[in-house]
Amino acid sequence: MDEKYFTTRASFRHFSDKMIPESLLEKIIEKAMKAPTCGNMQLYSVIVTQDKTRKQQLAKEHFNQPAAVNAPVILTICADFNRFSRWCAINGANPGYDNFHSFIVALTDAVIFAQQITTIAEMEGLGTCYLGTVNYNAQNISSMLGLPELVVPVASLAIGYPEGPKEETERLPLEAVLHYEQYREDSDDDIENLFKIKTDFPANKEYVAANNAPTLAHIFTDIRYTKDMNEKVSESFKRLLSEKSFS
Amino acid sequence: MDEKYFTTRASFRHFSDKMIPESLLEKIIEKAMKAPTCGNMQLYSVIVTQDKTRKQQLAKEHFNQPAAVNAPVILTICADFNRFSRWCAINGANPGYDNFHSFIVALTDAVIFAQQITTIAEMEGLGTCYLGTVNYNAQNISSMLGLPELVVPVASLAIGYPEGPKEETERLPLEAVLHYEQYREDSDDDIENLFKIKTDFPANKEYVAANNAPTLAHIFTDIRYTKDMNEKVSESFKRLLSEKSFS
Numbered sequence: 001m002d003e004k005y006f007t008t009r010a011s012f013r014h015f016s017d018k019m020i021p022e023s024l025l026e027k028i029i030e031k032a033m034k035a036p037t038c039g040n041m042q043l044y045s046v047i048v049t050q051d052k053t054r055k056q057q058l059a060k061e062h063f064n065q066p067a068a069v070n071a072p073v074i075l076t077i078c079a080d081f082n083r084f085s086r087w088c089a090i091n092g093a094n095p096g097y098d099n100f101h102s103f104i105v106a107l108t109d110a111v112i113f114a115q116q117i118t119t120i121a122e123m124e125g126l127g128t129c130y131l132g133t134v135n136y137n138a139q140n141i142s143s144m145l146g147l148p149e150l151v152v153p154v155a156s157l158a159i160g161y162p163e164g165p166k167e168e169t170e171r172l173p174l175e176a177v178l179h180y181e182q183y184r185e186d187s188d189d190d191i192e193n194l195f196k197i198k199t200d201f202p203a204n205k206e207y208v209a210a211n212n213a214p215t216l217a218h219i220f221t222d223i224r225y226t227k228d229m230n231e232k233v234s235e236s237f238k239r240l241l242s243e244k245s246f247s
Numbered sequence: 248m249d250e251k252y253f254t255t256r257a258s259f260r261h262f263s264d265k266m267i268p269e270s271l272l273e274k275i276i277e278k279a280m281k282a283p284t285c286g287n288m289q290l291y292s293v294i295v296t297q298d299k300t301r302k303q304q305l306a307k308e309h310f311n312q313p314a315a316v317n318a319p320v321i322l323t324i325c326a327d328f329n330r331f332s333r334w335c336a337i338n339g340a341n342p343g344y345d346n347f348h349s350f351i352v353a354l355t356d357a358v359i360f361a362q363q364i365t366t367i368a369e370m371e372g373l374g375t376c377y378l379g380t381v382n383y384n385a386q387n388i389s390s391m392l393g394l395p396e397l398v399v400p401v402a403s404l405a406i407g408y409p410e411g412p413k414e415e416t417e418r419l420p421l422e423a424v425l426h427y428e429q430y431r432e433d434s435d436d437d438i439e440n441l442f443k444i445k446t447d448f449p450a451n452k453e454y455v456a457a458n459n460a461p462t463l464a465h466i467f468t469d470i471r472y473t474k475d476m477n478e479k480v481s482e483s484f485k486r487l488l489s490e491k492s493f494s
Binding site for chain 1: 253254255256257258273276277278279280281282283285286287288289291292293294295296297298301325327330331333334335337338339340341342343344346347348349351352354355358359361362363365366367375376377379382392393394395398401402416417418419421423424425426427428429430432433435438439441442445461462463464465467468469471472473474475477478480481484485
């Protein structure tokens with residue numbers, strides 16, 4: 001195995017203009033289809049957006065964030081129980097996948113598939129970036145891509161040939177996420193210590209200073225992922241699940 | 248890159264008795280922590296179950312399926328907004344992550360992390376198998392592992408040294424899951440053709456015959472993933488999300 005790949009990987013937000021050959025894209029996606037999937041049902045689909053005008057429209061639904069604007073291709077990976085349910089019905093069986101649990105199962109399948117695409121693409125020398133905004137305008141994205149019942153977008157990947165240096169990012173220490181046998185609730189002091197690597201990270205310090213924020217935590221709660229926005233997206237995403245018969 | 252790994256990988260359900268050295272397990276988990284994560288928040292935790300008695304109890308919550316019973320270790324990967332929210336509160340910021348959207352974000356983070364663990368572990372020569380039953384008894388699993396508020400189990404991995412032959416599995420053809428620019432709704436005949444590789448697959452034919460089922464589709468709708476069961480799990484999982492302040 002490539003010893004260094006996993007420890008040095010990072011997302012890219014800047015890409016060259018070079019298009020990804022369709023043959024390469026298809027090779028990556030076909031390989032990723034060997035990823036684990038619940039009951040071998042393969043409850044996912046991927047929509048390739050590479051037409052320039054459509055890519056621009058889709059980037060707009062992702063708030064024109066740099067990765068979406070710069071990438072030659074956006075992959076929208078969907079939780080998809082439509083294909084499987086249709087196959088059941090065609091065979092005279094009675095599919096029972098129009099419910100919340102089935103959405104969670106298909107979402108899990110789709111994210112496993114998305115991460116497999118990410119790993120294979122990066123190992124092929126491409127750069128990728130998840131667009132965390134996929135849920136924000138999921139209804140518009142769904143209309144734009146013509147998604148039918150039981151199909152919901154759950155992961156968006158900007159993908160292309162990377163340009164510029166790899167962004168260095170810090171991660172929590174292992175002990176922050178690892179628990180043996182039972183979940184260990186850390187003391188306040190321990191939590192502060194675990195996050196020290198983040199608060200001390202130069203790029204984060206600059207970010208806090210530039211925004212005149214009291215602490216790094218306020219950057220998240222007051223600017224990047226606010227309670228108000230999270231609650232609004234909760235409601236609109238629940239509406240989409242209901243429209244797509246997934247709730 | 249390892250050209251062959253991705254096209255030949257498969258899950259394992261049988262394992263030798265050999266324990267995984269903690270140093271190897273920790274190396275794999277630490278590497279997987281470089282996986283993509285929303286806003287670098289790392290909204291996941293992993294609980295290692297390797298104590299024999301506890302592993303037996305946990306396997307029971309997974310209906311004693313062979314992979315859970317045979318594996319020396321089960322990893323329960325959780326969507327976790329607890330650690331991050333506590334850090335925000337300790338810093339005087341007001342975390343707003345007790346809602347449905349934040350659950351979906353953390354779930355996505357956790358599944359990406361789980362799949363990165365899977366890939367790295369398999370490349371290290373271990374075998375893995377997702378236990379799709381994680382949602383079925385999520386409430387019991389949550390109690391057993393002592394999960395606090397804003398922490399919900401979302402992916403379970405049986406993991407160990409593989410024993411016996413690799414299971415061959417079939418996959419849909421590429422065109423089943425790949426769409427350019429817009430979702431393409433296939434005709435009934437096309438759907439039947441796409442699934443032909445499954446209906447013709449020898450192990451599936453045996454499964455249908457052994458169960459005296461009309462078609463392979465009925466195996467899924469009437470035996471493996473029934474409407475009744477899916478609806479029950481939907482309700483119990485929604486209750487858990489509510490108890491953990493995620494709805």
